[in-house]
Amino acid sequence: MTLRVSRRNFVAGSAALLSLSALGTSAMAQETRLRLLWWGSQPRADRTNKVSELYKAKNTGTAITGEFLGWADYWPRLATQVAGRNAPDIIQMDYRYIVEYARRGALAPLESYMPSKLQLEDFDPAQIEGGKVDGHLYGVSLGANSAATVLNAAAFKEAGIDLPTQKTTWEEFGKIGAEMTKAGKRKGYFGFADGSGVEPALENYLRQRGKALYTADSKIAFGPEEASEWFDMWAKFRAAGACVTPDIQALYKDTIDTSPLTLGKAACDYAHSNQFVGYQAMVKDKLALTNYMRITPDSKGGHYRKPSMFFSVSAQSKVMDQAVDYVNFFVKNPEAAVILDVERGIPESKAMRDVVAAKLDETGKVPLDYVAGLGDLAGPLPPPPPTGAGEGTLILRNIAEQVAFGQLSPADGGKQLVDEITRILARG
Numbered sequence: 001m002t003l004r005v006s007r008r009n010f011v012a013g014s015a016a017l018l019s020l021s022a023l024g025t026s027a028m029a030q031e032t033r034l035r036l037l038w039w040g041s042q043p044r045a046d047r048t049n050k051v052s053e054l055y056k057a058k059n060t061g062t063a064i065t066g067e068f069l070g071w072a073d074y075w076p077r078l079a080t081q082v083a084g085r086n087a088p089d090i091i092q093m094d095y096r097y098i099v100e101y102a103r104r105g106a107l108a109p110l111e112s113y114m115p116s117k118l119q120l121e122d123f124d125p126a127q128i129e130g131g132k133v134d135g136h137l138y139g140v141s142l143g144a145n146s147a148a149t150v151l152n153a154a155a156f157k158e159a160g161i162d163l164p165t166q167k168t169t170w171e172e173f174g175k176i177g178a179e180m181t182k183a184g185k186r187k188g189y190f191g192f193a194d195g196s197g198v199e200p201a202l203e204n205y206l207r208q209r210g211k212a213l214y215t216a217d218s219k220i221a222f223g224p225e226e227a228s229e230w231f232d233m234w235a236k237f238r239a240a241g242a243c244v245t246p247d248i249q250a251l252y253k254d255t256i257d258t259s260p261l262t263l264g265k266a267a268c269d270y271a272h273s274n275q276f277v278g279y280q281a282m283v284k285d286k287l288a289l290t291n292y293m294r295i296t297p298d299s300k301g302g303h304y305r306k307p308s309m310f311f312s313v314s315a316q317s318k319v320m321d322q323a324v325d326y327v328n329f330f331v332k333n334p335e336a337a338v339i340l341d342v343e344r345g346i347p348e349s350k351a352m353r354d355v356v357a358a359k360l361d362e363t364g365k366v367p368l369d370y371v372a373g374l375g376d377l378a379g380p381l382p383p384p385p386p387t388g389a390g391e392g393t394l395i396l397r398n399i400a401e402q403v404a405f406g407q408l409s410p411a412d413g414g415k416q417l418v419d420e421i422t423r424i425l426a427r428g
Contacts, residue, residue, distance in 0.1 A: 032059075032322050036066040037081070038092035039074035041256045041278045044343055051336045055329050062322065071254035075390060082106045087314040089323040093139050095130065095307055100387040102133035108313045109136040113324045119332055122350040130307045130381060139310025140327050143345020145274040146303045146371050146378070147200040147292055149192075154285035155267040159183035163288060164268075166377065170205075170233060170293040177242030180267050191242045192268035193260040194249040196234035197400030199393045201270050204292045205230055207302030207379060218386035218428060220421050228414030231403045235410050246404035256282055273367040274308045274345040280363045289370045291377050301377025308345030342367050388424040395420050 038048060045068045052064040067088070069077055075097070081087045082101070093101065101107050110118055120128055120140065131139035149164065156163050161179055168176070177191025195201040203213045205226075212221040237243045244260050252258050256278045260266035271279065273289060280287050291303060311327045313320060330336055337352040342364050347353045360368060385392075396417060403413040 031061055031063050032319050033063045033065070034090065034319060034322060034326060035088035036064065036090045036092075037074075037078060037088040038066070038068050039071045040068055040092075041282070043278050043281045044068070047340050047343055050339045051330060054333075054335055054339070055326055058329075059322075059325075064326075070258075082314075082316075085316055087316045089314055089317040089319055090326060091312045091314055092142075093310040093312040095310075096385045096393065097390050098131065098139050098310060098312070099133050099384045100390065101312070102136070102138040103387060105315055107138040108315045108317065108320060109138060110140065110313065110324065111137045117321065117324050118328050120349075123348045126381060127307055127348050130384070131310050133384065139307070139312045140331060141307035141310055141345075141348045142331065143274055143308040143342065143347055144305050144371060145272045145308040145345040145367070146305055146374060147204055148271060148273045148276070148289045148367075148370060149292060150261055150269050150271050150276060150279050151288045151290060152261060152267045152283070152285050153288040155186065155189070156180070159185045159267075164290050164293065166291055166375070167297055168290075168293050169297060169299075170295060173293045174233075174237050174240060174242045177237060177268070178240045181241045186264070188265065190244045190248075190260070190266045192237075192244075193252070193266045193270065194234060194238070194243045194246070194400075194404060195270045196231060196404065197249075197397040198270045199396055200272070201292055202227075202230055202396065203382075204302035205295065207304075207382075208295045208299045212382055213392075214383070214385055214389065214425075216383045218425055220418060220425060222418070224411075224415040224418045226414075227417045228411045231400065231410035231413045234400070235403065238404065246401065249404065250401060272308060272345075273370050274342060276367045276370075277341065277343040277363055280366075287366075289366055291374070300379065301374065302379065303374055303377045304379050304381050305371060305374070306381055307348075346371055386425060387428050388421075391424050392421045395424070 048066060052066060056062050056064060078091065087106065115121060118140065127141045127144060131137055131141055151163055153163060159180055161176060161183065164173055164176060180191035206212055206222050209226065211226060215221045244266050248260055248265050252260060256262055256275060259269045261269035262279065262282050276287065276289055291301060294301065311330060313323045313327065317323050332349055332352065334352065334355045337347055337355045338359055341356060342360065346368055347356055357368065399408065399413045399417050402408045403410055408416065
């Protein structure tokens with residue numbers, strides 16, 4: 001069962017549980033209760049709930065309660081629950097935040113469960129390392145993905161415009177977007193969403209230039225010049241009518257259902273490859289995937305294969321053994337793998353990849369082929385972002401929006417972005 005829990009309902013539910021406890025209900029005493037928290041769309045929730053039902057069928061006496069939210073609402077909710085010592089047993093964790101939560105003692109180290117309860121022997125070692133902080137394993141990768149551009153292939157065909165390719169540059173992409181907008185085949189339709197506030201897109205741009213978002217020792221790795229050029233490029237796209245207007249982009253709330261592409265406002269948007277399944281489930285038109293654009297035709301790509309997300313276990317959990325068992329089931333059970341498909345990324349377990357690959361439908365094959373075909377676009381996995389990086393993503397979004405609305409110039413926006421991120425990291 002999945003709940004969207006209000007504070008009132010939580011308090012009421014807690015009171016009810018206390019009442020049952022006072023009555024000495026033996027069934028309650030014997031039942032193991034697991035709580036899960038994750039971000040994502042309704043299709044992800046449906047898949048997760050099916051796996052939970054499968055787990056319960058094989059583990060009688062286990063009750064599982066799940067709660068999901070959109071990305072923007074998820075992190076404030078998780079922070080509140082951790083601070084209030086009401087954290088869920090199993091936490092969906094992101095590469096961007098794992099260092100911060102591990103170092104504050106919110107997550108349980110899991111290496112002691114390997115290989116007895118946590119059987120990751122056929123995982124790519126690099127992906128296991130991606131879940132480690134200071135030598136301890138705090139996250140089990142739920143899949144591999146890479147940053148991508150989602151394209152409405154039907155809209156491109158309708159307008160008679162070729163899709164971007166692996167070699168398309170940002171300059172060429174701007175011209176393609178302007179052509180799409182001018183084609184006017186759909187009312188109020190633009191070439192692409194405004195990606196100036198999308199952190200993975202900025203990171204990709206920086207990596208192509210031999211830079212990065214952060215250094216291994218938790219410092220900012222780019223300067224005002226690179227940030228200003230980034231904002232200036234997007235300002236030119238807006239001026240050419242290639243991307244959506246600021247008021248349309250402001251509707252985006254880090255959820256698939258609020259994406260300009262999903263809302264029928266743009267032919268392209270920016271996501272991670274595993275999200276393709278969720279996008280296609282919500283958009284009737286046929287979609288496609290390609291990489292982020294290159295700065296020049298011969299630029300090395302700024303992509304990398306990353307853990308799409310992790311399952312972590314709360315350090316506050318009273319049922320840690322059962323929580324670890326559930327995580328292992330999630331990533332190693334063949335029936336669960338078929339249910340999950342590639343919606344959270346390409347399975348890290350080779351055995352589960354083989355199971356899923358044999359049953360993938362046309363939609364599922366798209367992200368699998370995309371990640372496998374990155375070629376020279378893919379580089380090494382960067383170190384986990386430092387404490388404060390999550391706040392940095394919000395700052396980027398806010399400054400990008402101010403530049404888009406004309407409240408800041410690209411140059412001032414670039415300087416402000418670097419100054420504010422530097423301040424946050426120093427506070428660390």
